[in-house]
C-alpha cells in the first residue's frame with residue numbers, strides 16, 4: 140500500500156521538465172550580453188544561473204502561484220522532490236519526500252458578512268475593505284456583539300516594564316490594540332510578544348473573545364489598498380485541532396489606521412495624539428470604549444491537503460548523525476488572485492521560489508563535491524508559509540513528537556538578490572552562537588554581516604525560522620544586506636512597492652545572478668560548518684529566546 144502510494148507520488152516528478160543545459164546556457168548568454176561581450180561568465184554567475192534555472196520552473200505560470208493546497212503547489216512539490224532525489228538525498232517525508240499537511244481553508248462570503256459599531260441605539264456600519272477587514276486565520280463565530288476595550292499596544296512584557304493590560308477588564312470583550320510596541324523594547328522581543336499568537340494567549344487568559352488590531356501606519360509593508368484585497372483570498376490554518384493557535388477566538392478584525400478614529404468616537408482621546416505616540420514609541424493610554432462591535436461572519440470552508448518536501452543528507456559521523464541541521468525555505472506562494480485584473484498569477488519568483496532553488500542547488504553541490512557534515516542536514520521546502528508559517532510548524536511539531544533532535548534552522552525567504560552580495564543581513568545574529576558561524580563563513584567570502592536594519596518590520600518572526608525558534612531551536616534567516624539610504628536600499632524599497640506580493644514578482648524582473656551564486660555557496664558553507672560543530676548551537680544568555688521555549692528533547 141505505502142509502496143504504491145510512493146510510486147504514484149513520484150511519477151509526476153519524473154515527467155517534470157527539468158531546466159536543461161540550453162536553459163542555463165541561455166541565462167549565461169543573457170549575463171554576457173548584459174556585461175562585457177567578450178568576458179566568460181564568472182563562476183558566481185554560473186552558480187547563480189544554475190540556481191535560477193529552478194526558479195524558471197517553480198515560478199512558471201504553469202505552477203499557478205503555488206498556493207498551499209492547490210494543484211500548482213503539488214506540481215511544484217513534485218518537482219522539488221524529483222530534484223532532491225537526483226541530488227542523492229534520502230526521502231524524509233511520510234510518502235517518499237512528501238509530508239502531508241492537512242489544512243483548513245476559509246474564504247469569506249462578504250455579501251453575507253458585516254461589521255458595525257453600536258453606541259446605544261445608533262449603529263454605524265463599517266465598510267469591509269475600507270475601514271477594516273475580517274481575518275479568518277483564527278477561529279470565528281457567525282455572530283458577535285461585544286464591548287470594546289482600547290489596550291494601547293496590548294502587550295504584557297513584565298521584563299521590559301510593559302503591562303498594557305494592567306487594570307483592564309477584558310472579560311467577554313474585544314481587545315483593540317495597535318500592532319506596535321514602545322521603542323525601548325528590543326526588536327526581537329517586540330516581534331515575539333507582539334505576534335498575534337502570543338497576544339491571543341494573553342487576551343484569552345484574561346477572558347477576551349476577540350481582537351481588533353490597528354495596523355501601525357509607520358511600518359506597513361503594503362499600502363492598505365493592497366492589504367484590503369487579501370481579505371477576499373482564502374485564509375488557512377492547520378486542520379489538527381491540537382495545533383489550533385487561536386482557541387476561543389470569535390473575532391479577528393484588522394483595522395485601517397486611516398479610519399481607526401471611528402472606534403474612538405465618544406471618548407476624549409485624540410487619535411492624532413495617539414498616532415504621534417505610536418510613531419515615537421511612547422507609552423499609550425488604555426480605556427474602555429463606548430462602542431460595542433457587532434459582526435456577522437459567513438465563510439466557505441474546505442479541507443485541502445498540502446505538502447512539505449523533506450530530503451535528508453545523512454551525517455558522516457555515527458556519533459552525530461542523529462542530530463539534524465535544517466535548511467528551510469517556503470515553496471508556497473499566493474496562488475491566483477481573485478481580484479487583480481491583467482496578470483493574475485502570483486509567480487513568487489523571489490518569494491520564495493529562489494529560496495527553494497538554493498536548497499536544491501546546495502544539495503547538488505554537496506553531492507558533486509562528495510561533502511557531508513558530521514551531523515545530518517535536512518533540506519526542507521515547506522508549504523503554507525504565506526498562510527501563517529503552517530508547514531514549518533507542522534514539520535517541527537511532528538519532528539518533536541518523534542523526538543528528532545533538530546539542532547538549528549537556517550532559513551532563506553525572499554533574500555532579494557537585486558544587487559551584488561557584499562553585505563548580508565542576518566536575522567537572529569545576536570540571539571545565538573550561530574551568529575559566530577555565519578560571521579566566519581561570510582568573512583571567508585569577503586561579505587560583511589549586519590543585524591536587521593529595520594527591526595520594526597519584525598522579520599525575525601515573519602518567516603519559517605520562527606516555527607523553530609518558538610520551540611527553542613536556535614535559528615537564523617539570511618538576506619542580502621545594504622546600508623540605509625544607499626542606492627541598494629532604494630532598489631529594495633522600489634521592489635517592495637512594485638513587486639512584493641504582487642503578480643510582478645515574476646521571471647521577468649532584473650536579478651543579480653552572481654549574488655544568487657554567492658548566496659548559494661554561502662548557505663552551503665554555513666550548513667556544513669554548523670553540521671560539523673563540536674557542540675550543539677545554543678542561544679546566547681542575553682537572548683529573549685533562551686527563556687521562551689521548553690528545552691528541546693536532547
Ligand SMILES: [Zn+2]
Nearest residue numbers: 490491525640
Ligand atoms: Zn510572501
